Amino acid sequence: MRAMTVVPGQPSTAGVSELPEPTADEGAVLVEGVAVGICGTDREIVEQGYGVPPPGSDRLVLGHESLGRVVEAPEGAGLSPGDLVAGIVRRPDPVPCPACARGEWDYCRNGRYTERGIKARHGYGAQRWRVDAGFAVPVPAELGVLGVLVEPASVVAKAWEQVDRVGDRTWFEPSSALITGAGPVGLLAALLAVQRGMDVTVLDRVTDGPKPGLVADLGARYVTSLADVDPQPEVVVECTGVGSVVLDVLSRTPPAAVVVLAGLSSGTPPVPVSIAELNATLVLNNAVVVGTVNAARRHYVDAVDALRRADRGWVERLLTRRVPLSRWTDALDATGVDVKVVIDLSD
Numbered sequence: 001m002r003a004m005t006v007v008p009g010q011p012s013t014a015g016v017s018e019l020p021e022p023t024a025d026e027g028a029v030l031v032e033g034v035a036v037g038i039c040g041t042d043r044e045i046v047e048q049g050y051g052v053p054p055p056g057s058d059r060l061v062l063g064h065e066s067l068g069r070v071v072e073a074p075e076g077a078g079l080s081p082g083d084l085v086a087g088i089v090r091r092p093d094p095v096p097c098p099a100c101a102r103g104e105w106d107y108c109r110n111g112r113y114t115e116r117g118i119k120a121r122h123g124y125g126a127q128r129w130r131v132d133a134g135f136a137v138p139v140p141a142e143l144g145v146l147g148v149l150v151e152p153a154s155v156v157a158k159a160w161e162q163v164d165r166v167g168d169r170t171w172f173e174p175s176s177a178l179i180t181g182a183g184p185v186g187l188l189a190a191l192l193a194v195q196r197g198m199d200v201t202v203l204d205r206v207t208d209g210p211k212p213g214l215v216a217d218l219g220a221r222y223v224t225s226l227a228d229v230d231p232q233p234e235v236v237v238e239c240t241g242v243g244s245v246v247l248d249v250l251s252r253t254p255p256a257a258v259v260v261l262a263g264l265s266s267g268t269p270p271v272p273v274s275i276a277e278l279n280a281t282l283v284l285n286n287a288v289v290v291g292t293v294n295a296a297r298r299h300y301v302d303a304v305d306a307l308r309r310a311d312r313g314w315v316e317r318l319l320t321r322r323v324p325l326s327r328w329t330d331a332l333d334a335t336g337v338d339v340k341v342v343i344d345l346s347d
């Protein structure tokens with residue numbers, strides 16, 4: 001079978017490899033790969049060597065934003081042939097630490113977790129893959145290919161859960177949210193904010209392409225400067241990971257705000273910062289800044305629910321480009337107008 005592979009950090013090695021069929025020890029559920037989404041993490045693996053192949057292999061099968069169709073599943077797995085599933089990215093560390101032991105591998109304490117398609121485990125970018133039922137999340141047939149957005153949506157579902165949990169420290173009924181970054185994660189964060197009935201502003205630097213229209217059609221406001229954000233947000237979900245944006249957001253933290261940092265960006269220029277000033281802003285405003293990465297199973301379930309409730313036409317517009325497996329490396333070229341590029345594993 002064919003799979004999308006790379007030696008991390010060596011872009012010239014990115015290509016299609018012929019690999020043996022997955023074996024039963026990789027999981028009891030056999031899945032036919034339908035699609036995988038490409039994100040900044042995949043580009044970092046290819047170009048900068050983030051991530052590691054599994055022990056004994058110099059190549060890594062990429063793909064952590066997955067969608068597949070069950071081919072065979074054991075009795076009692078709650079899955080039947082033909083069902084759509086999204087595979088969970090992270091696996092608990094082998095100890096396991098107390099968090100992993102409780103299914104909160106996204107909070108792994110010892111760092112020995114693995115991640116499919118990223119850290120020490122092959123990903124889902126293959127024509128067939130195996131997974132244990134506990135790591136396969138059912139995707140309703142009505143979602144179809146949109147199920148490939150379950151993983152990125154799980155990351156923002158977790159971000160909103162963190163807002164609720166942190167907000168419980170005091171009276172907190174937020175009605176306005178700022179999302180920085182109108183990439184797939186930012187747009188999905190905005191979708192979930194709108195679903196919560198919030199007044200939503202999305203900040204991004206681009207003025208052309210599909211992003212401003214996607215934000216407007218959500219019923220949210222699109223701005224290119226923080227100076228134009230009105231009303232003041234009670235929640236900020238930062239999805240760019242760009243140092244200057246993070247600093248601007250933190251320096252303007254409104255009273256009692258919850259700021260969730262959900263973005264990662266490598267190679268953005270360093271910014272000079274007065275930690276004492278930033279400290280004063282955060283202290284005097286009772287602000288909370290919380291970082292979040294990855295997701296537990298319950299967040300994937302929340303993500304499925306959010307995508308199901310969303311306007312289908314709007315979610316479809318997030319998938320701006322489909323690339324066949326045979327040419328998957330084309331997906332690494334950023335066009336500037338793409339939101340989410342998806343690899344079609346059947347092609």
Ligand code: BGC
Binds near residue numbers: 090151295
């Ligand atoms: C993935 C997460 C993963 C993180 C760090 C992100 O792109 O969505 O599941 O934990 O990268 O490896």
